[in-house]
Structure formats: C-alpha cells, structure tokens
Amino acid sequence: MPTRVAPRLLAGLLSCCLACSTLAVAHTAVAADNRAAPALNLELAAGNLAVALNQLSRQAGVTLSYQQRQVQGFSVDSVSGLLSVEQALTTLLNGTGLHAVPVGEMAWLIEPHDQQDLKVLGAIQVQSRDSAVTDQVFREAASVSIITRDQIERFRGTSIGDIFQGTPGVLVSENRNSGGLDVNIRGMQGLGRVPVIVDGSRQETTVYRGYSGVSSRSYIDPDLVGKIRIDKGPVMSADGTGATGGVVSVNTLAAEDVVQPGELSGLRLRISGIGNNSAAPDPGTYAGYYVARSTYRSDCRFAVYCEDKYLMPERFAPEHGMDRPGLLEFGGYAASLAGAYRFDWGDLVAAYAQRDQGNYYAGAHGPSPEVTIGEATQRAWYKETPVSWDGASPIRAGERVPNSNLASQSLLLKSQLVLPSDQSLDLSYLRYDSQYGEMMPSQATGKGFGWTRQWLDSEVRNHTYTARYRYQPVDNDLIDVKWNTWHTDGVTELNTPGVFTVDLASNTHRIDDYQRWGTDLSNRMRFYPMGELRLDYGLAIQLEDMDTDTPQQQGGFYGGSRKGSREEYSAFVAAEWQPLPQWTLTAGIRHTRFHSKDDNAQQLDTLAPDCRPDGNGGCLPIKFENDDAGNAPVIALSWEPLAGLQFYLRRAEALRMPSLFEGTSGWSVSPALDVPLKGEHATNKEVGFNYLNHNVFDWQHQLRFKLAYFRNHVDDYLTRTHINAFEEKRHGDDRFRLRNIDSLDLHGWEMNIGYDAQSWLIELSGTRYRHIEICNLASDVRYYCTDWGLRDSYFNNMIPPNWHASLHLGSRWLSQKLDLGVRGTFMGERNSLPKHNADPGFLRPVPWHAYTLWDVYANYSFTDNIAMDFTVDNITDRYYLDALGLGLVPAPGRTARLSLTLQF
Numbered sequence: 001m002p003t004r005v006a007p008r009l010l011a012g013l014l015s016c017c018l019a020c021s022t023l024a025v026a027h028t029a030v031a032a033d034n035r036a037a038p039a040l041n042l043e044l045a046a047g048n049l050a051v052a053l054n055q056l057s058r059q060a061g062v063t064l065s066y067q068q069r070q071v072q073g074f075s076v077d078s079v080s081g082l083l084s085v086e087q088a089l090t091t092l093l094n095g096t097g098l099h100a101v102p103v104g105e106m107a108w109l110i111e112p113h114d115q116q117d118l119k120v121l122g123a124i125q126v127q128s129r130d131s132a133v134t135d136q137v138f139r140e141a142a143s144v145s146i147i148t149r150d151q152i153e154r155f156r157g158t159s160i161g162d163i164f165q166g167t168p169g170v171l172v173s174e175n176r177n178s179g180g181l182d183v184n185i186r187g188m189q190g191l192g193r194v195p196v197i198v199d200g201s202r203q204e205t206t207v208y209r210g211y212s213g214v215s216s217r218s219y220i221d222p223d224l225v226g227k228i229r230i231d232k233g234p235v236m237s238a239d240g241t242g243a244t245g246g247v248v249s250v251n252t253l254a255a256e257d258v259v260q261p262g263e264l265s266g267l268r269l270r271i272s273g274i275g276n277n278s279a280a281p282d283p284g285t286y287a288g289y290y291v292a293r294s295t296y297r298s299d300c301r302f303a304v305y306c307e308d309k310y311l312m313p314e315r316f317a318p319e320h321g322m323d324r325p326g327l328l329e330f331g332g333y334a335a336s337l338a339g340a341y342r343f344d345w346g347d348l349v350a351a352y353a354q355r356d357q358g359n360y361y362a363g364a365h366g367p368s369p370e371v372t373i374g375e376a377t378q379r380a381w382y383k384e385t386p387v388s389w390d391g392a393s394p395i396r397a398g399e400r401v402p403n404s405n406l407a408s409q410s411l412l413l414k415s416q417l418v419l420p421s422d423q424s425l426d427l428s429y430l431r432y433d434s435q436y437g438e439m440m441p442s443q444a445t446g447k448g449f450g451w452t453r454q455w456l457d458s459e460v461r462n463h464t465y466t467a468r469y470r471y472q473p474v475d476n477d478l479i480d481v482k483w484n485t486w487h488t489d490g491v492t493e494l495n496t497p498g499v500f501t502v503d504l505a506s507n508t509h510r511i512d513d514y515q516r517w518g519t520d521l522s523n524r525m526r527f528y529p530m531g532e533l534r535l536d537y538g539l540a541i542q543l544e545d546m547d548t549d550t551p552q553q554q555g556g557f558y559g560g561s562r563k564g565s566r567e568e569y570s571a572f573v574a575a576e577w578q579p580l581p582q583w584t585l586t587a588g589i590r591h592t593r594f595h596s597k598d599d600n601a602q603q604l605d606t607l608a609p610d611c612r613p614d615g616n617g618g619c620l621p622i623k624f625e626n627d628d629a630g631n632a633p634v635i636a637l638s639w640e641p642l643a644g645l646q647f648y649l650r651r652a653e654a655l656r657m658p659s660l661f662e663g664t665s666g667w668s669v670s671p672a673l674d675v676p677l678k679g680e681h682a683t684n685k686e687v688g689f690n691y692l693n694h695n696v697f698d699w700q701h702q703l704r705f706k707l708a709y710f711r712n713h714v715d716d717y718l719t720r721t722h723i724n725a726f727e728e729k730r731h732g733d734d735r736f737r738l739r740n741i742d743s744l745d746l747h748g749w750e751m752n753i754g755y756d757a758q759s760w761l762i763e764l765s766g767t768r769y770r771h772i773e774i775c776n777l778a779s780d781v782r783y784y785c786t787d788w789g790l791r792d793s794y795f796n797n798m799i800p801p802n803w804h805a806s807l808h809l810g811s812r813w814l815s816q817k818l819d820l821g822v823r824g825t826f827m828g829e830r831n832s833l834p835k836h837n838a839d840p841g842f843l844r845p846v847p848w849h850a851y852t853l854w855d856v857y858a859n860y861s862f863t864d865n866i867a868m869d870f871t872v873d874n875i876t877d878r879y880y881l882d883a884l885g886l887g888l889v890p891a892p893g894r895t896a897r898l899s900l901t902l903q904f
Contacts, residue, residue, distance in 0.1 A: 042083050043474045044092070048528065049074035052092055053110070055474050060085050063132055066110035067581065067643055070098065103694075105261055107132045133227065138692040138704045141584065141638035141648035143232035143750060145170065149257060152222050153899070154857050155823065156334075157873055158274070158360055158892045159406075163222050165825055166806035168750050168765040169232055173215065173798065173884040176891060178207075178458070179406050179436050180217030181248075184884055185232050186712055187746040187772065188245025188682070189798045190216040191659040196248045197239050199414075199428045199466045201486035202542065205514045206661035207494065208668055211842045212441040212886040213720075213794040214661065219432045219462050219490075221410040223270060223336035223353040225250055226257045233684035233710070234654035236574040236588040236634045238484065238520035238540045242656040244682035244714065252412055252430065255347035258340035260864065260903065268338040269902045273330030276895035277358040278323075280405040280437060283456050284504050286318045287402040288394035289369050290451040291387050300382040312385060316371050321400040324361045327872075327896050332357035338412075346424075349414040356407045359400045359437070359454075363893030366879030367849050368397035392849060392881050393888035394452055401890060402454040403437030426468040435459045440496050441846070441887025456495040456507055463489040480524035482538075488516040510561075511549040518542040530579050536588075537573040544568075544660045562666035566596040568657060574634065586636040592655045592679070593629035596663035602673065608728055610673050624671045626663050628678045630655045646690040655679045658718060662738055669720050669736040674728070678740055680718045685711040702756040711747045716740035717774070722791045722841055725779040736792055741776035744795070759812055766805030772831060780839070787831045792841035799845070801828040801883050819859040827851050827883050846887065851880035869899040 040060055044052045049071045057064045062085055074096050079088055089100040089108065100108040137144050145167045152163045160179055161172030173182040173189055183194045195202050196218035207215045232246040240247055259266035293310070300306035325331055338351035362368070369391030376385040395401055410432050417425040435457045443452060464486070471481040492512040497503075522538025548561035574588025601621030604611045611619040632653035640646045657679040663671060671677060688708030696703045723729065723737050748769035755762050774795055775785040789796035803826075810821035829850045833840060857871040877894040885891075 042079060042088055044079040049076050052076050056088055058472060059474055063107040064110060104132045135692060138690045138706050141636050142650055143708050145230040147228040149226050152225055156222060158895055160222055168752055169767045170230060171800055171884050174886045175882050176404055176889045177438050178217055179434050180219050182216045183248050184798060184800060185246040187800050192242045192656055194245040194248060195243055198250045198464060199252050200468055200484045201464050201466045201488055202516060202518060203464060203488040205490055205492060205512060209886050210440040210442045213797050213843055219460060220250060221353040221408060224252050224351055224410055224412050226253045227251045234652040236572055238522045238538045241540055241570040241592055244654045244656045253338055253349060253351050255340040255342060255349055258338050259342060265341040267904050270336045270899060272334040272897055272899040274332035274357055274897050275327060275330050276892055277331045277360045278325055279358045281454050283454055285454040286451050287321050288396060288452045289317045289371055289389050291316055291389050295384045295386050297382040297384055302381060305382050317396060324398050346415060346417040351412040353410040357405060359404045360892040361398060361400050362395055362890040363874060363877045363879035364398045365877055367392040368879045369394055393890050395890050397879050402452060403439045405437040408434035422473045424470045428466040430464040432462040443497055458494045460492045477526035483521045485519040490514045513547045515545040532578045534576040539571040542568045546660050562664040563599040564597055564660055564664035566660040568594040582640050584638045589631055589633040591631050594657040595627040596660060598624040598664045600665045602665060622673060624673060626658060626677055628657055630679055644692040648688055650686045652684045654682045669738055671738050675737055675739050677738060678716060681715045683713045704754040706752040708750045714744040717744040719793045719795050721793055722780050743775045745771060745773045747771040761810045763808040768803045772799060782837050788833050789845060791839050792843050796840055796843045796845045797886055799830050801830050803828040817861045821857050823855045825853040846885060848881040848883055851878055853878055865903050867901045871897045
C-alpha cells in the first residue's frame with residue numbers, strides 16, 4: 001500500500017515547490033524566446049485544394065477549419081519537402097484569395113482575404129487547444145461531450161467519478177466505492193451498455209453488490225488522463241459494439257500534454273494536498289447511528305424481561321469519528337510526474353501517479369439522521385420506550401464516513417513510432433494498483449444488518465496493453481487502415497461482510513480474475529464523385545474469460561464462483577456523403593454475433609423438464625451455453641444553412657448481447673436453462689441543432705449552443721426479475737430470473753450553452769427527462785408499465801433523476817493569468833416508489849434528496865510553466881447522497897484542495 005504522507009511533510013513539500021517556482025519564474029523570464037515552427041517532411045499531391053488541405057491536416061497533425069464552398073474550384077500543384085505548416089499553407093493558398101489565420105495551438109482558420117479592405121487589427125482572441133477541442137461538441141450531428149485535462153484538474157473532486165460532474169446526460173453510479181467508474185448515460189448503465197475505452201482497450205468488471213444489485217467498474221487515475229470524449233447513444237465505430245447507452249473514450253497523457261510548443265522534451269510535475277479526510281480507523285470500528293430495536297425496556301419486575309438485548313444503550317452512535325479536520329488541514333495527497341521526449345522516429349511518454357486519501361467527512365447541512373426517543377409506556381411487567389431514527393443515512397452530519405479511503409499507484413508507458421511509408425505504431429502499457437475501503441450497500445442501512453463498521457480493504461490490480469497501427473499513404477485516398485490490438489488483465493480481491501452481520505469473522509474474501517482480449521481492423525476510403533464521400537468499414541473481435549474464487553458457503557452452484565468465457569464478433573460499414581457543402585448524409589449498419597459458456601455445471605432436480613438421468617437416481621449436470629446474432633443500422637442527416645448553424649436528425653440502433661456475468665451462474669442469480677437470453681435491441685432517435693460563433697457582435701466573443709431532444713427505446717431489455725409462479729424452481733432458495741423483459745423507454749431534452757467574453761464566461765447545461773417507463777408482463781406484476789422499476793430488477797437503481805443541471809461562472813484577471821470561478825450542480829429527485837401496490841422486492845430503489853452544490857476555484861499561472869490551483873468543493877458543506885448511489889453513503893462535505901503544477 002502506498003505510504004501516507006503526513007500533513008506537516010506535505011506542507012513542507014509544497015513550500016519547497018513554491019520556493020523553486022519563484023526561482024523558475026525568474027529563470028523563465030530571462031530565457032523566454034520565440035522559437036521557429038519545426039519543419040516537417042510533407043508530401044501533398046497536386047489536384048483539388050480541399051484534398052491537399054486534408055492531406056496537410058493528416059500529415060502535420062493540425063486542425064484546419066474552412067467552409068467547403070470557399071475552397072471549391074481551386075487546383076494546386078504538388079508540395080513536397082521540409083516545410084513548416086505556415087510555409088505549406090502559404091504555398092497552397094497562393095493566388096486563391098484565401099489566407100490562413102492562426103486561431104490556436106496547431107489550428108488555423110482559412111478564410112477569404114479582401115485586398116481592398118485591408119486594415120490594421122487590434123488584439124484578437126487566440127483560441128486555445130482546449131477551446132478548439134470542446135468546439136467539436138457543437139460541430140457534430142450527435143450528442144457528444146468532451147472533458148479536457150484542464151477541466152479535470154479544475155474540478156477533480158474526491159472520487160474519480162467527480163470529473164464527470166456537470167456533464168449533461170451523464171452520471172456515475174456508486175461513485176463513493178472502489179475508485180472505479182460505472183457511467184450512466186441517459187439511463188443506460190452497466191454490463192457493457194456504456195463501455196469505457198482507455199487508449200482503445202475495454203476494461204470492465206461486473207461486481208455483485210448484494211441487495212442493491214450489481215456495479216460495473218473500470219479503473220484509471222485522473223492524473224494520467226489527457227482527454228475524455230463521451231458519445232451518447234449508439235456509434236458506428238470499431239469500438240462501439242454493444243454500446244446501447246454510449247461510449248466513454250479515455251485518452252491518456254500524450255506528448256503534447258507534457259512537451260511545451262516548440263520543445264523536444266518536457267517534464268510535468270503535479271502535487272496536490274487534499275483536505276477533509278483522515279486516516280482510516282482499524283477494521284471493526286463502528287460509525288453512525290445504530291438502533292437495534294424499535295422499543296427498549298426498563299423497570300422490569302423480573303430480570304428475565306430486562307436482559308441486555310432489551311435495555312437501551314447509553315449511546316446510539318460512537319463517540320469517535322467526529323474529529324473533523326480544519327479546512328486547510330490536508331490529510332490526503334495526490335502526486336504525478338510525467339516526462340516525454342520527441343525523437344525523429346516518434347515520441348516516448350512515461351508517467352507515474354500516486355494518491356492516498358483517508359476516510360472523508362460528511363457535510364454538516366442537510367438531511368442528516370436524528371434519533372427520536374419517545375415517551376415510555378407502562379406494560380404488564382416493564383416499561384417500553386419507542387426509539388427510531390430518520391434521515392438519509394445513519395452516518396451523522398460531519399462524521400467520518402467509513403470505508404471511503406483510497407490509495408492507488410499508477411504507471412503509464414507510451415510510445416508513438418513513425419514508420420516508413422506513412423505508417424505509425426502506438427504502444428501503451430497502463431498499470432493501476434489500488435487498495436480501497438468498501439462495504440456492501442445493504443450494510444450501511446443501519447436497520448437489521450448490524451452496526452456500520454470500517455471493513456477490511458479490498459484491492460484491485462489492473463494491467464492494460466495496447467498496440468495501435470495505422471497506415472495512411474498520402475497519395476492514396478482509398479487507404480487509411482487502423483489496426484488495434486489490446487489485452488486487459490484485471491484481478492480484484494474483494495472483502496465483504498456476511499449477510500445480516502458485520503462481524504469481522506464473517507468476512508468473505510473473493511478473488512475476481514477477469515481477462516479480456518480484443519482486436520479491431522478498419523479502413524477509411526475517400527471519393528469525390530459529387531462532393532465528398534467517405535466510406536468506413538471494419539470488424540472487431542473480443543474474447544473474455546472470468547474466474548471468481550469464492551468459499552463454498554452455500555453449497556452447489558448457487559454459492560459457488562462464477563466461471564466462464566465469452567466471444568463476440570462484429571463487422572460494420574458506414575458511409576458519410578456530402579453532396580453539397582450544407583448537407584451531410586450518414587448511414588451504416590453493424591452485424592454482431594456472440595457465444596458464451598458457463599463453466600459451472602447446474603445441478604437439476606429430477607422433476608426438472610430438462611433433466612437427463614445419470615443412472616443413479618439423479619440428473620446429469622448441464623452447463624449453460626448461449627449464442628445470438630443480429631443487425632443494427634444507423635442513419636443521420638445534417639443541414640448547415642449558415643456558417644456555424646447546424647440542424648440534424650439521427651436514428652441509431654445497437655445490439656447488446658448478454659454479458660459474461662449474465663451468462664454464468666453464481667451467487668444471487670444464474671441463467672435458467674428454460675429461459676433463453678437474447679441481445680437487447682436499443683433504438684435512439686434524436687433531433688437537435690448546434691450554433692457556434694467565435695465573433696459575436698464583432699467583439700471576439702464566443703457563443704456555443706446545443707439543444708437536443710432524444711427518445712431512447714430498448715426492446716428485450718435484459719435484467720434480473722422475480723421468478724414467475726409457473727416457472728420451475730431449481731432449488732429451495734431459487735427466487736430470481738435473468739430474462740429479456742418487454743421494453744424500456746427514456747425520453748428527454750438536453751441543453752448545453754456557453755458564452756465566453758474573454759474576461760468572463762458563463763456555461764449552462766442540463767438534462768430533463770419527460771418520460772421514463774419500463775414494461776414487463778409477469779405473474780407477480782401489478783402494473784404492466786411503471787416509472788420506478790420492476791420487482792428485483794437491477795434497473796431500479798439505474799433510473800436517473802428527473803432532471804439535473806450545471807452552471808459555471810468564470811472570470812479572468814491580470815492578463816488572464818488568474819482564473820476565478822464557481823460551479824453549481826443542481827440534482828433533482830428520482831421517480832418515487834408508490835406507497836401502495838408496488839413491490840420492489842430485494843432491490844428497493846435507493847432514495848436521494850434533491851440537492852444543490854457549489855464549488856469555487858482559483859488558478860494562478862506564474863508563467864507558462866508554473867501554475868497553482870486552489871479549489872473548495874461543496875463550499876456550503878451540504879450533507880447529501882449522490883444520485884445513483886447504491887448504498888446510504890453520504891458524499892464528502894466541504895473539501896479544500898491545493899495543487900501546484902510545474903511543467904518544463
């Protein structure tokens with residue numbers, strides 16, 4: 001486990017870094033100079049100007065923005081040799097009446113240059129790389145969100161899922177457990193519905209979470225993230241197989257994130273002190289209120305009626321756990337070091353990150369618990385006093401939250417090799433080791449499961465290997481080959497308490513060994529018959545193997561480990577045609593097939609219809625196997641009548657085949673031989689428009705606006721349900737069934753608007769659901785369709801709130817060296833469970849109260865190399881439960897974070 005750093009040592013380290021930064025400021029001021037842009041070996045073929053510009057963009061790795069109609073009709077000569085991008089642009093645009101205006105790092109805008117209207121301009125806004133990246137959200141005919149590295153560092157939060165806070169349509173389930181990611185996009189979540197892709201690799205482990213359902217987990221340290229792209233809804237790409245909810249694509253740090261412009265090498269050090277936490281107590285330490293009985297006795301006439309279990313305790317909560325540290329007492333830390341070097345043959349990147357956070361403390365203001373002691377009532381042989389507690393969670397306001405500790409170490413090694421003949425190869429290795437506190441959500445209820453306690457730490461070790469090859473000949477528009485191969489090796493050691501007890505002796509130690517291998521091959525072809533036609537096609541293969549080692553506590557497959565394998569194959573073809581500059585038509589189709597095998601044999605009762613006699617009065621064991629196949633098309637149309645204004649229509653389908661967890665037998669639920677499982681079929685319909693203007697009122701202000709209405713419909717949604725009365729039980733405690741239910745619908749609006757006036761900015765985003773409905777016909781169903789869930793269904797705790805929104809206000813001072821701002825997060829309630837005629841079974845929805853959070857931040861850049869951040873999350877110290885939390889675990893209260901970044 002990583003060694004903890006004492007607050008005093010951390011303060012000394014920060015002080016030393018500050019002293020070093022002061023010397024570095026002076027040195028940088030003396031050494032600053034203007035470096036010429038590097039020359040590149042370019043090969044641009046003669047012909048259409050638009051084609052030449054596309055080739056230049058690909059070969060130089062730069063962004064060139066222009067209107068298609070402005071570059072039509074121009075032919076250019078070939079350009080080759082060692083040239084800078086500026087020189088190549090000047091050569092290509094000579095005599096066209098166009099010129100290239102730099103709008104940011106590695107980005108140019110090509111526009112007409114009227115010689116008669118030449119005039120001297122004052123200072124203009126230079127668009128940063130982050131701004132150019134986030135512009136993609138408002139250029140695409142689909143719902144997309146992008147989280148940049150700067151945004152991650154500004155709003156890092158306490159848990160990794162906090163980096164998604166404020167993203168419209170996106171929430172993170174069970175955010176306060178394990179350090180893993182379980183992303184919910186517009187109500188779709190878990191079991192492969194929203195794959196998290198890290199540098200081209202898929203990594204997801206499904207973990208059983210007791211009476212609260214299941215959790216899907218992917219792991220990465222945010223300090224190693226360069227950018228995150230979130231596609232909402234099905235996508236037609238090699239890594240989009242099964243993504244009925246969307247895709248989260250994580251790019252780790254690249255050379256451009258570490259090396260300063262014009263330099264060949266770079267070093268980046270970031271150190272953070274994290275407040276509002278302290279060292280986790282010893283396992284077995286109590287926390288929160290615990291009321292073991294609804295009534296207690298006193299004044300008994302006979303001692304037998306006043307045994308210890310009937311007597312009221314002196315306290316219903318422990319005395320410890322309320323020693324919350326001060327705002328600027330940094331009990332936790334995070335540190336990362338990244339280095340990169342650019343060679344003639346490519347780039348090398350190495351990075352290491354370590355963090356250690358103790359148990360955090362809950363907020364002080366909100367629906368915290370209270371214990372009520374009623375009036376004593378005289379009974380025949382004793383007095384009886386009612387006692388109850390009420391609140392969002394048994395954890396008290398301002399109390400240390402048990403099992404919220406996390407320690408991790410991460411290592412990243414990457415290289416980009418430039419090979420002969422327009423080829424490249426990217427290699428990556430990512431290791432994530434973590435020890436974290438965790439407890440079954442049911443154990444945090446404080447009712448019927450014993451007193452909440454600190455538990456034994458769990459551990460995860462994740463290794464990810466990727467190799468990405470690309471062949472893109474500059475003189476051939478019919479070849480742009482990408483070949484991606486990856487392997488994820490994940491081993492999780494889980495420590496969880498037994499059922500109805502929190503005694504340490506009841507600990508269950510489970511080891512999940514999850515192996516994934518994958519490869520995908522695709523090609524892009526470009527034609528220019530009428531306008532531009534782009535054709536993409538490819539295939540993807542994924543192999544999975546799972547083996548869970550669990551003590552045989554229950555006997556038989558029901559209490560045994562999950563063990564099995566799965567294969568999935570898909571092929572796709574997609575075309576994008578732009579017959580006119582204003583119109584773009586996209587269409588494609590994906591074919592998917594899969595096969596899974598359960599390595600645990602199911603023992604059948606002799607009365608089971610599929611029993612095959614074993615000759616000894618019993619049945620031969622049977623291993624569950626499954627396979628399915630299907631097609632899913634995508635079609636979209638966009639129209640851009642004016643520059644920056646775009647309208648679009650999109651209809652996208654996706655097939656998610658049953659996951660390996662759903663196809664194997666184990667604790668809580670197993671596939672039934674007489675209930676076949678098939679892929680769930682999602683259809684996403686969306687209509688929206690984008691508006692992007694970088695020069696509002698000729699003031700160099702930026703206006704971004706996106707509005708979309710979506711209708712997500714899923715046929716044959718796959719989830720757990722209660723067994724039907726007419727179905728055969730396999731053993732005495734058999735009560736659940738995995739099955740494809742009839743349908744699921746989620747409809748709503750999504751908005752994203754931003755206005756940047758250089759010295760200040762405002763951003764507002766949000767999602768509003770107008771219709772949530774899940775439908776299934778079964779023997780125990782009182783209503784065919786509901787808006788709160790189904791009996792025993794995992795979906796019960798995946799339903800998003802009816803609305804959530806985010807507001808960001810920022811300002812820039814001192815020649816934009818100082819950034820100040822505030823962010824508000826507004827979360828509504830989820831659909832409530834009806835008081836009558838509703839039976840959620842074992843998966844009762846976890847309620848949360850509507851809440852509002854305010855975070856403030858300040859960033860000061862001493863130079864381009866040195867910056868300091870100070871952030872206070874939840875400045876009003878709100879006590880609240882996260883939306884989509886699986887247990888009654890309150891989120892962190894007011895938390896300060898101080899960070900220093902050095903980049904040379």
